[in-house]
Amino acid sequence: MNITDKDIKLIKSKGLTIDKVLSQVEIFKNGIPFVALRSAATLDNGILKFTEHYQSELTKLYNSRMSNLETIKFVPASGAATRMFKDLFRFLDNYHSEKESLNSYTNHEKANAIRLFLIGLEKFPFYATVMEKIKSAYPKFDSLSEGRQVYIFVEMMLKEKGLNYGDFPKGLLPFHKYTDSIATSFEEHLYEAAGYNTNDKGNSELHFTISKNHLEGFKDEFERIKKKVEEKTNTNFKITYSFQKPETDTIAVTQDNEPFRTEDGTLLFRPGGHGALIENLNDLSADIIYIKNIDNVVVRKYQDEVSGYKKVLAGKLIEIQDEVFRILNAIDQQNPTEAELKDIKKFLVQQLNVRLPFDFDKFSEKYKLQFLRESLNRPIRVCGMVINEGEPGGGPFWVKPENGRLVLQIIEAPQINKEDQRQQDILASSTHFNPVDLVCGVRDYKGNKFNLIDFVDPDAGFITQKTLNGKVLKALELPGLWNGAMSNWISVFVEVPITTFNPVKSVNDLLKSAHQEKLFS
Numbered sequence: 001m002n003i004t005d006k007d008i009k010l011i012k013s014k015g016l017t018i019d020k021v022l023s024q025v026e027i028f029k030n031g032i033p034f035v036a037l038r039s040a041a042t043l044d045n046g047i048l049k050f051t052e053h054y055q056s057e058l059t060k061l062y063n064s065r066m067s068n069l070e071t072i073k074f075v076p077a078s079g080a081a082t083r084m085f086k087d088l089f090r091f092l093d094n095y096h097s098e099k100e101s102l103n104s105y106t107n108h109e110k111a112n113a114i115r116l117f118l119i120g121l122e123k124f125p126f127y128a129t130v131m132e133k134i135k136s137a138y139p140k141f142d143s144l145s146e147g148r149q150v151y152i153f154v155e156m157m158l159k160e161k162g163l164n165y166g167d168f169p170k171g172l173l174p175f176h177k178y179t180d181s182i183a184t185s186f187e188e189h190l191y192e193a194a195g196y197n198t199n200d201k202g203n204s205e206l207h208f209t210i211s212k213n214h215l216e217g218f219k220d221e222f223e224r225i226k227k228k229v230e231e232k233t234n235t236n237f238k239i240t241y242s243f244q245k246p247e248t249d250t251i252a253v254t255q256d257n258e259p260f261r262t263e264d265g266t267l268l269f270r271p272g273g274h275g276a277l278i279e280n281l282n283d284l285s286a287d288i289i290y291i292k293n294i295d296n297v298v299v300r301k302y303q304d305e306v307s308g309y310k311k312v313l314a315g316k317l318i319e320i321q322d323e324v325f326r327i328l329n330a331i332d333q334q335n336p337t338e339a340e341l342k343d344i345k346k347f348l349v350q351q352l353n354v355r356l357p358f359d360f361d362k363f364s365e366k367y368k369l370q371f372l373r374e375s376l377n378r379p380i381r382v383c384g385m386v387i388n389e390g391e392p393g394g395g396p397f398w399v400k401p402e403n404g405r406l407v408l409q410i411i412e413a414p415q416i417n418k419e420d421q422r423q424q425d426i427l428a429s430s431t432h433f434n435p436v437d438l439v440c441g442v443r444d445y446k447g448n449k450f451n452l453i454d455f456v457d458p459d460a461g462f463i464t465q466k467t468l469n470g471k472v473l474k475a476l477e478l479p480g481l482w483n484g485a486m487s488n489w490i491s492v493f494v495e496v497p498i499t500t501f502n503p504v505k506s507v508n509d510l511l512k513s514a515h516q517e518k519l520f521s
Helices: 005-013 018-030 052-068 082-094 102-106 109-119 127-137 146-158 185-194 212-233 274-282 300-333 338-351 365-376 421-428 507-511
Strands: 037-040 071-076 174-177 182-184 203-209 236-242 288-292 380-387 395-399 407-411 437-441 462-468 471-477 490-495
Touching: 005 018, 018 471, 037 421, 052 300, 071 185, 071 274, 082 109, 082 146, 082 507, 102 109, 102 146, 109 507, 127 146, 174 185, 182 185, 185 203, 185 212, 185 300, 203 274, 212 236, 288 300, 300 338, 300 365, 300 380, 300 437, 300 490, 338 365, 380 395, 407 490
Parallel strands: 071 203, 071 288, 203 236, 380 490
Antiparallel strands: 037 395, 174 182, 288 437, 380 437, 395 407, 462 471
């Protein structure tokens, strides 16, 4: 790699080093090994399912301890809405009202998405806003053909000359329509947080990771809704923001694994994916940190159910922490008896999904305690898992890493070898899906915050193919936030109802019942 003075200046401006960049290029050259799946995690093997009585007990535990806990809700919210509208952008590119009728266009099999969009058009929360803008700009709108009207509607909604929703962050888009207001997903996260993330003083803290250019937009939105939401929830909200750090950017390369340069010769760096946010998460300190994506919200009539399950997961985290901290303190104070060691081993295997070395019982007392301490003194995450209904994305699996002991992990599809039929069969046998519904404990048994970077698996990233101005390039994504970035945490997976998982990946998802205060008649 030929490094110019211009390259060095750019690399340093991002907080990166030349060695770091060169090591990233080597990753492209050597490739990233696929994970070795051994089996899917199921209710019989790695995923817990709670009875109603046990859920009630965990909720009571959480409620009894909440007043003494510092909690925060962490919401990755930097994603733009462009992909959410990809079918509508395709419509703008491909439909020409002067050449074909709207009916003819929507009869094509590939036009299913636009057909559904039109069927539910008046149910979208932004419908009235778009129409108001149109009536102002197009006085003769009603006299136009149906195809032209629809084209203008989509264009006014997405493009810069209109409302520019295509360039909005998801958090600031209209998501839900109520009788007296329209709510963004940002606003809905506040209402939801009030249900489980509020202390005895009525304070609730949320942290959003956003793009720097959207900061003022989020601040303005909070000021617009602050008084209303705080009065309705009887909660005082503290909102903080952070940006993905430039030192987590990764270099892009050509198909030949040479650094990709733009037309003016500048090295191309790309954001490292949501795995980069482990740095942002590491900057927070609280007893409990909730993690949930910006687009996974519901209308308020369903929020009590969502909040209820959050308390269950948090109660389970507290229960696990109590036992982990008790064991670690006991190890500090005295050597456990054989009977106590047996109970600790049972706890690790049955509750924490830790697989012991086959020769553990032959270890000396010193190494037994060392192994137990290292296995227990880690960040803890309790992860909600929903029944797999065909959603794309990651799921829970038993994986065999190089050290040979099975571990429970959340794995994304790009980490799995598509050419290995056995691996694909295991993937197909998965019963549950990762909805990104995490409750995390990031402090150790002495109250000190863990350095979360110490628990990242650096080999768990993946290489993806992208294009820029028609040129193909390869991009490196860092170990995902809930994948490799938390690879070495204690992981507990719990089945939660599908009703708690309502992401908006496509604009048409807003027509689903979870996002409609009043259902279709």
